[in-house]
Amino acid sequence: MNYNWNWSVLVTEPYLDWLISGFYWTISVALVAWIFAFSIGCLVGIGRTLPNKFIAGACTCYVELFRNVPLLVQMFLWYFAMPEALPEEWGRWVKRDMPNPEFVTAVIALSLYTASRVAEQVRAGIEAVPKGLAAAAKAHGHGVAQTYRYILLPISLRMVVPPMTSEFLTVFKNSSLALTIGLLELTAQSQQIAEYTFRGFEAFTAATVIYVLIALVATVAM
Amino acid sequence: MIDIENVSKWYGDFQVLKDCTSQVTQKEVVVVCGPSGSGKSTLIKCVNGLEPVQQGRIVVDGADITAKGTDLTALRARIGMVFQHFELYPHMTVRENLCLAQEKVLKRSRDEAVSRAELFLDRVGLSEHIDKHPGQLSGGQQQRVAIARSLVMDPIVMLFDEPTSALDPEMINEVLDVMVELAKEGMTMMVVTHEMGFAKKVADRVIFMDEGAIVEDRSTEDFFGNPESDRAKDFLSKILNH
Numbered sequence: 001m002n003y004n005w006n007w008s009v010l011v012t013e014p015y016l017d018w019l020i021s022g023f024y025w026t027i028s029v030a031l032v033a034w035i036f037a038f039s040i041g042c043l044v045g046i047g048r049t050l051p052n053k054f055i056a057g058a059c060t061c062y063v064e065l066f067r068n069v070p071l072l073v074q075m076f077l078w079y080f081a082m083p084e085a086l087p088e089e090w091g092r093w094v095k096r097d098m099p100n101p102e103f104v105t106a107v108i109a110l111s112l113y114t115a116s117r118v119a120e121q122v123r124a125g126i127e128a129v130p131k132g133l134a135a136a137a138k139a140h141g142h143g144v145a146q147t148y149r150y151i152l153l154p155i156s157l158r159m160v161v162p163p164m165t166s167e168f169l170t171v172f173k174n175s176s177l178a179l180t181i182g183l184l185e186l187t188a189q190s191q192q193i194a195e196y197t198f199r200g201f202e203a204f205t206a207a208t209v210i211y212v213l214i215a216l217v218a219t220v221a222m
Numbered sequence: 223m224i225d226i227e228n229v230s231k232w233y234g235d236f237q238v239l240k241d242c243t244s245q246v247t248q249k250e251v252v253v254v255c256g257p258s259g260s261g262k263s264t265l266i267k268c269v270n271g272l273e274p275v276q277q278g279r280i281v282v283d284g285a286d287i288t289a290k291g292t293d294l295t296a297l298r299a300r301i302g303m304v305f306q307h308f309e310l311y312p313h314m315t316v317r318e319n320l321c322l323a324q325e326k327v328l329k330r331s332r333d334e335a336v337s338r339a340e341l342f343l344d345r346v347g348l349s350e351h352i353d354k355h356p357g358q359l360s361g362g363q364q365q366r367v368a369i370a371r372s373l374v375m376d377p378i379v380m381l382f383d384e385p386t387s388a389l390d391p392e393m394i395n396e397v398l399d400v401m402v403e404l405a406k407e408g409m410t411m412m413v414v415t416h417e418m419g420f421a422k423k424v425a426d427r428v429i430f431m432d433e434g435a436i437v438e439d440r441s442t443e444d445f446f447g448n449p450e451s452d453r454a455k456d457f458l459s460k461i462l463n464h
Contacts, residue, residue: 135272136309140375141299141327150322154313 009199010206022189023210029106029185030172036111037171038164041118046148048119049126059119066116072177075109079181106178114171121163125156165222169215186210223248223379223410224269229278229288231264238264239275240435246379251411253421253442256431257457262414263306265431266381269412270301283378299327302372302380306387308364310356310371316343317352320371328375335374342370346400362393366400373404380404382413418461422446430454 009015047059066074079102083094098104129152137147179188190207194200224246231239238261246252254262267273269280271287271294280287285297310319320339324330330338343349346366348359356364365385372380382401386394398420405411405424415421421428421442428445430438432453438445449455 130307130309132305132307132309133311136303136305136311139270139272139298139301139303139305140323140372141295142323143295146326150326151311155311158313 003201005202006199007202009193009197009202015193015197015203018184018189018193019186019206019210022184022186022207025103025178025183025185026172026175026187026210027214029103029110029175029178029183033107033110033114033175034168034171036107037114037118037167040111040115042122044115044119045122046126046153048123049152051144063116063119066112067120071109071113071174072180074113075106075177075181078109079105102178102181102183105181106175106183110171110174110178114167114174117167117170118164121160121167122156125160126152128159129155161222165219168222169218172214172218173211223250223283224412225279225281226265226269227279227281229265229268229275229280231261231268231273231275231277238434239268240433242278242431242434242436244429244436244439246410246412248410249408250426251405251409251413251424252427252429253425254412254414254429254431255416255418255421255457256437259433260431261434262429262431263383266383266412266414269381270298270303272303295327299323299375300378302375302377304365304368304372304380304382304385306384308356308361308368308388310364310368312356315353315355316348316359316367319356319367320374323371324374338374339370342373343367345373345403346370347396360393361389362396365389365393365397369397369400369404379410379412382411382415384414384416386415386417416461418446418458430457432457 010019044059044062047055048063050056069077083091085091086094094101133151133155134147137151142150175185176187178185179191184192186207190203193203197203226242226244229239229242230237240261242261242265244252254266256262264273268275269282269287275288278288282297282301286292287294287297310316311322314322317336317339320343321332321335324335324338325332340349340352343352346369348363348366348370351359351363351367356367359367369385385401386397389397394417398417401411401413401420402424413420413425425442428438428440428442429436430445430449430451430453437451438449438454440450445454446458449458
């Protein structure tokens with residue numbers, strides 16, 4: 001391949017700043033989305049296993065809805081369709097006055113989508129706990145809440161740590177879709193650098209390396 | 223102590239319990255036996271409401287288990303139950319296994335819970351294992367811990383659901399010894415088991431079940447010496463000839 005690599009663009013102003021800013025937004029969106037996704041996902045996953053048919057049914061609907069619509073479509077729906085569907089004043093506020101609209105929308109879309117996947121893993125973990133343990137807890141007088149708190153959750157959450165790590169990494173990678181609604185995260189900034197400098201290989205190599213480093217650090221941290 | 227009145231239960235179209243009636247009085251030891259699939263485990267799980275019944279009534283110590291609105295959790299705390307597969311909580315030490323329900327259900331203080339755990343663990347001969355996890359114990363040891371876990375709750379009656387069926391043969395006796403001790407101390411017990419030696423030794427009565435129905439319900443002597451039904455005779459001839 002006849003290509004003159006020029007890595008220096010990556011450390012030239014303003015492109016270095018763009019990369020750093022992109023890195024910052026990627027981390028921000030992914031971490032905030034993960035906090036919501038994990039919390040909502042745990043609640044929904046637990047909800048699907050509860051004896052209450054109404055709660056279990058509602059949680060199943062949530063999972064099937066958010067898991068089965070492509071994330072990109074969900075991003076567009078939250079960003080373009082949702083403000084129109086709101087009452088007029090709210091819609092105007094979302095479109096005109098809401099701070100950081102791209103960031104907020106990306107976090108909402110990413111966390112609700114990821115929550116449906118977290119929920120399935122939490123449910124699988126709870127269902128993998130031998131049935132007899134819940135029966136034993138019941139037989140000793142523990143109610144549903146205590147059975148989850150002391151028996152089912154401590155055992156199942158340990159089991160779901162490995163699949164949950166994959167999900168955590170996926171949030172960072174999926175956050176790149178936020179570029180479609182205008183959030184200048186890492187991928188968007190790389191694209192911008194490529195357009196300004198015609199150094200696409202360098203720019204996307206930098207993005208690739210940063211994504212891999214984030215993933216490796218996250219894996220070690222989990 | 224336990225009154226089972228005309229209890230029937232279905233899984234879908236399949237009737238697992240057919241109009242079962244029996245009772246266990248205070249300090250009585252009743253053994254429930256019968257071939258696999260005869261409904262004996264299901265029956266004992268109905269006694270503390272782990273399995274719902276569709277027809278009939280079960281009353282334990284004056285409280286109707288089958289009535290709507292009965293506080294089942296409070297009642298279950300007073301009914302001990304030992305399972306075939308022990309069902310000790312694998313993520314907790316033996317001490318925590320014995321303290322959990324005492325602290326969270328009976329609201330005992332930590333000190334009281336621990337001292338009772340130590341007392342009953344000593345009674346089943348496992349004091350030195352209090353800091354171990356269930357996975358580090360043999361099957362027989364685990365089952366003795368499970369018995370202690372029920373005893374710390376001061377149960378008014380103990381239910382045993384095939385407590386020795388999952389054990390290696392050489393471990394069965396250590397569990398049966400604990401149960402014999404309990405029976406001698408006057409504990410009210412309902413025991414589903416195939417251990418006919420145990421039944422002969424400590425049971426006051428034997429309930430024999432087949433295909434969901436109680437076929438015989440008689441004193442231990444009568445049951446072994448003079449079984450009425452052909453089904454029971456057949457069962458005993460198979461089980462006692464080994």
